[in-house]
Amino acid sequence: MPETLAATREMSFGEAIREALAEEMRRDPTIVLLGEDVAEAGTTFKVLKGMVEEFGTTRVIDTPISEPGFTGLGVGAAMTGMRPVVDIMFGDFLTLIMDQVVNQAAKIHYMSGGKWKVPMVVRCTLGATRRSAAQHSQSLHAWPSHVPGLKVVIPSTPADAKGLMKTAIRDDNPVIFFEDKISYTKVKGPVPEGDYTIPFGVADIKRTGTDITFIGTSSMVQVALGAAKMLEEIGVNAEVVDPRTTWPLDEKTLVESVKKTSRCIVIDEGSFRYGVTGELASVVQEGAFYDLDGPVRRLGATHVPIPFSPSLEDTTVPSERDVFELARQMCRK
Amino acid sequence: MPETLAATREMSFGEAIREALAEEMRRDPTIVLLGEDVAEAGTTFKVLKGMVEEFGTTRVIDTPISEPGFTGLGVGAAMTGMRPVVDIMFGDFLTLIMDQVVNQAAKIHYMSGGKWKVPMVVRCTLGATRRSAAQHSQSLHAWPSHVPGLKVVIPSTPADAKGLMKTAIRDDNPVIFFEDKISYTKVKGPVPEGDYTIPFGVADIKRTGTDITFIGTSSMVQVALGAAKMLEEIGVNAEVVDPRTTWPLDEKTLVESVKKTSRCIVIDEGSFRYGVTGELASVVQEGAFYDLDGPVRRLGATHVPIPFSPSLEDTTVPSERDVFELARQMCRK
Amino acid sequence: MSQLLQMYRKMMAIRLFEERVNDLYTRALMPGLAHLYIGQEAVAVGVCEALRGDDYITSTHRGHGHCLAKGATPSLMFAELLGKEAGYCKGKGGSMHIADPATGNLGANAIVGGSAGIATGAAFSAKHLKTGQVAVCFFGEGALGQGLLYEVMNLASLWKLPVIYVCENNMYNEYTHFSETTAGDVSARATAFGIPQETLDGQDVRLVFAAASRAVARARSGEGPSFLQCKTYRYHGHHVGDIAREYYRPKTEEASWKGERDPLRVLSTALLADGVADDAALAGITAELTTEMDAAVEFALASPYPDPSKVHEDVYA
Amino acid sequence: MSQLLQMYRKMMAIRLFEERVNDLYTRALMPGLAHLYIGQEAVAVGVCEALRGDDYITSTHRGHGHCLAKGATPSLMFAELLGKEAGYCKGKGGSMHIADPATGNLGANAIVGGSAGIATGAAFSAKHLKTGQVAVCFFGEGALGQGLLYEVMNLASLWKLPVIYVCENNMYNEYTHFSETTAGDVSARATAFGIPQETLDGQDVRLVFAAASRAVARARSGEGPSFLQCKTYRYHGHHVGDIAREYYRPKTEEASWKGERDPLRVLSTALLADGVADDAALAGITAELTTEMDAAVEFALASPYPDPSKVHEDVYA
Ligand SMILES: Cc1ncc(C[n+]2csc(CCOP(=O)(O)OP(=O)(O)O)c2C)c(N)n1
Ligand SMILES: Cc1ncc(C[n+]2csc(CCOP(=O)(O)OP(=O)(O)O)c2C)c(N)n1
Ligand SMILES: [Mg+2]
Numbered sequence A, B: 001m002p003e004t005l006a007a008t009r010e011m012s013f014g015e016a017i018r019e020a021l022a023e024e025m026r027r028d029p030t031i032v033l034l035g036e037d038v039a040e041a042g043t044t045f046k047v048l049k050g051m052v053e054e055f056g057t058t059r060v061i062d063t064p065i066s067e068p069g070f071t072g073l074g075v076g077a078a079m080t081g082m083r084p085v086v087d088i089m090f091g092d093f094l095t096l097i098m099d100q101v102v103n104q105a106a107k108i109h110y111m112s113g114g115k116w117k118v119p120m121v122v123r124c125t126l127g128a129t130r131r132s133a134a135q136h137s138q139s140l141h142a143w144p145s146h147v148p149g150l151k152v153v154i155p156s157t158p159a160d161a162k163g164l165m166k167t168a169i170r171d172d173n174p175v176i177f178f179e180d181k182i183s184y185t186k187v188k189g190p191v192p193e194g195d196y197t198i199p200f201g202v203a204d205i206k207r208t209g210t211d212i213t214f215i216g217t218s219s220m221v222q223v224a225l226g227a228a229k230m231l232e233e234i235g236v237n238a239e240v241v242d243p244r245t246t247w248p249l250d251e252k253t254l255v256e257s258v259k260k261t262s263r264c265i266v267i268d269e270g271s272f273r274y275g276v277t278g279e280l281a282s283v284v285q286e287g288a289f290y291d292l293d294g295p296v297r298r299l300g301a302t303h304v305p306i307p308f309s310p311s312l313e314d315t316t317v318p319s320e321r322d323v324f325e326l327a328r329q330m331c332r333k
Numbered sequence C, D: 001m002s003q004l005l006q007m008y009r010k011m012m013a014i015r016l017f018e019e020r021v022n023d024l025y026t027r028a029l030m031p032g033l034a035h036l037y038i039g040q041e042a043v044a045v046g047v048c049e050a051l052r053g054d055d056y057i058t059s060t061h062r063g064h065g066h067c068l069a070k071g072a073t074p075s076l077m078f079a080e081l082l083g084k085e086a087g088y089c090k091g092k093g094g095s096m097h098i099a100d101p102a103t104g105n106l107g108a109n110a111i112v113g114g115s116a117g118i119a120t121g122a123a124f125s126a127k128h129l130k131t132g133q134v135a136v137c138f139f140g141e142g143a144l145g146q147g148l149l150y151e152v153m154n155l156a157s158l159w160k161l162p163v164i165y166v167c168e169n170n171m172y173n174e175y176t177h178f179s180e181t182t183a184g185d186v187s188a189r190a191t192a193f194g195i196p197q198e199t200l201d202g203q204d205v206r207l208v209f210a211a212a213s214r215a216v217a218r219a220r221s222g223e224g225p226s227f228l229q230c231k232t233y234r235y236h237g238h239h240v241g242d243i244a245r246e247y248y249r250p251k252t253e254e255a256s257w258k259g260e261r262d263p264l265r266v267l268s269t270a271l272l273a274d275g276v277a278d279d280a281a282l283a284g285i286t287a288e289l290t291t292e293m294d295a296a297v298e299f300a301l302a303s304p305y306p307d308p309s310k311v312h313e314d315v316y317a
């Protein structure tokens, strides 16, 4: 985020998202929050605690368990003067709203020849290792990233989450905003006070390095940083690049980094096959091929439904150790 | 398909699919067809014409316009002794059944520790250039390919379609079967008489070549073959490989071909970003990197909602000319 | 011009518009598919006559009638149907996606039932922003198969949203009779969610207008949603090209609807009987509209296709 | 043992099972979330008592009671809840996904309403294969918000499928009272699709059993689906950990349900009054079950976690 900003506070990922929503709602009365138990309960993840007390039940609205219905309602509201922020809780429930998001929200502007706009934000979670089993642990951000007309945000830090959420709300297009469940409370960091936005399509270099580039998304940025630290001990200096939005995508920053380091691992928590890693690895090898020391490598969730048992689930998500070992090999250390 | 088979007839893509379904239904009384207007109308695409006359309305069943409902019903029926073939008409309507397919069908076997099985086939179409506009022209096969627990079939020829459909029906897992609308009547070819199956996860080399590999899927196989023919004139000998199933994926055949030719273009009709081309290009560069003459290149549908107007729509799908031009560049001709 | 005559004019405009669509399509001048509204004119006109210019509607794959009734310009519609740059959607939407903010048309939808959420959301905005607007969701009885409709009817009922669900029951979901796809009583599908309903003859524009006016009054006064089931009939095939229809509906049935019950005939008979108009006046309207429609077709045929480069525009706002 | 005493036993078994789940969870021995069935025992037991061993059920996130009532073995359930290899799903499913072909349990589902299609499909198979089986779909009133339910009720009604939709109305969707999420009259949600419904006191297992028996008879005789709305109450939080509940429901309300209306109390009072059993007999049942449940917990705690390599198994059949 902008260097100019001075005052920051330590905040959790979830708190930063709430602050962004609250500041935007104070600024713009057309913003409403819709979702199951978003009001008094402040959502299952408690991210919206306190919002209904400040904005009331006409702007923080509990819905029935009707994800397709209230998402569709959000689309129509967005077309007619509101800026709804629709909360579907678990990203796994994207399965229920794909028609409203993909066949409606994403296409209305184009199909109408640019006449109607859909300034809507869909908030949902991603990420496993919470023992929630196969239907509550998926990271499905690859799906909307495949859909022209949508923008997809996958923040990794509190400061990014705040700035990107503000951009999402002010954007005149449907934006799918993915929040890592574990990060809500576990990831803390300095967050600038007051108003600032972070543009979409601008990757952030979370750590500069010279030997290898880790392209990490959402929850995997922390994993990449952890691995980078471990690699220091064996004399490998890793660069960590966070695209922050899968669409629009900052290809230039990704490619430039790999041209410099000559090696790349793409790390994402989605299922390994036909996911985000495939696109990012392809973009990198297309743009930096002649500078590559070897193939671009990928790490994603084991390609199985997420199992419940801790002894199984913990093996499915890429770990710092996995990244470290692969990087060590690639750097021949 | 097996060399051993002698007698073949010239058939259209659609006729081959109908023959596969009819032969399987004669063999196994637990197979039923469910979908909108599948009976007397024989579907919008007329692919099932004649089926209800032979098998009756208890096995060829017209449904209400309830894709989530009858797909969910199919999942339960598949778990309890039937082998439903669910027809959702346009692949664009996958948006409506993702929960039943992804959170239910794909995960039940795993979540139950292997106890329940879901031997169901979901048939749908893909492909543009029929002036059907944005909601009836998508090729969404990348989505289910991203989901562990599903198998995804994307046949390109009548003979493949017949053999793969039989394998899909006999498979004990949920299979999503994508049929290119244009191919139904436009693509004809020899189809073996009687019973034969084609295993999943076995790519087919549609044309052998030495200078460049085209990995084409579904509708794009014909485009790749057409481009290969054009390239002959300028002395470029292209190999055309058809994965036939995106999952399971025959990585070996893809990689071996590129190791031989040292050049590769992946061609798929899905939206360009975060789709099938990303995964296939990544697999190839991971496996054949040191034999590559340059980066693996990709061609997909222009990353926009599919427009209605012919003057616009025709520009969105990769053409023989597009493939030809890119291949010429890559082969420096 | 009297309101009834006004409605007659609109219905005739739709009839003549669609006859030209049929002609353009059969002459292979129109790409894609054409789902004709002929036979159902009284529904769109009766409902839209009860609306304000700034009220919202959502439409369907069989939507030309809705768009015209809400005030669309024929020439821009023909241009869109032919995929021309001058069309309502610059040729990007086509027959199934006509949209027009100027007339409150949120857009036709090619996903059956797909606009139920959109219409309900527009009503949500109207209530939240206190604009007094009403939203109408037009859909065929086939959309009763889509769960989304029940989800949003529940929301509209809970939140007393100014939305009117207009079910055009023409008895067929494509090639299947609705009795094979619809259990129970259609009217109960609304009342089950606490939404009052009226079931009426959709071929008599006076009845449709009256029922719609009641529903609009209810919506504007903050009492919430209504549901109208209009019994109607499509004269042509599901789409132009659906010619041999005997396997799913008898010719006699078609004939019975096209005669006495024809919406234009029902109204003209009344107009003549009540002396609101004479044959000459009605003939004059038809003649006038014919000229207008023919000119609109000419305009559309003459206007250019969008430049291929435009394919990249309008993806994002 | 008399059928009533049999049902008392099953209800007590569920009660004791869930008390141990609560204990294991609060002692941090159980991963994930635990949604307790305590308070609703009469629904699962009354319904399943009316079923054959080979009849099907689908269950929910609050599903332990359904599984046990249909005949699941406590030790294998505890093992699954703890993510152990010996569990019903080899530890891959956990609390929200218990499934067991041996007892006709098609599986619990963590998607609200997600199993409505599955249960309806099982009924489709039963009818098509003429097995005489019946399928029961258990769901909370929150699932009334999911459109899928209406789509499949329509299918079941049209095709006269032997399925029973059992709505356990415990009045709360997580932390929101169902009156804030449910417009109109719940019972009308079924009759609108031509499905007969009964609304009853779900705390009296005798009433539940009687209603379920009627629905099962109807289903087996080919007359089609039924809908039962059982008014009940969950004693604990939405999940263990939902402690401070006053913001969404008063302590007094909880107390009123936990007293006179407690399903075990309702039945025991009757058993004693009718002399079917005396205090000693009931105490004996509790003692017996206590030993059984404690042993089951021991078994689960002592059994090993699956080997990490097992993560790759069971993805495909
Ligand atoms: C979700 C969805 N399913 C299927 C279709 C294919 N389809 C287009 S029109 C139609 C029939 C619609 O019937 P109805 O709603 O009664 O409208 P009508 O055509 O009678 O005006 C169907 C099944 C679709 N467009 N969308
Ligand atoms: C489709 C879907 N939306 C939301 C959730 C999150 N969720 C889990 S349980 C629950 C409440 C369910 O209420 P009800 O159906 O009445 O069952 P109860 O918990 O009362 O037994 C919700 C919203 C979910 N699991 N699935
Ligand atoms: Mg109809």
Ligand SMILES: [Mg+2]
Pocket (backbone or CB within 6 Å): D140, D141, D142, D168, D169, D170, D171, D172, D173, D174
């Ligand atoms: Mg409840």
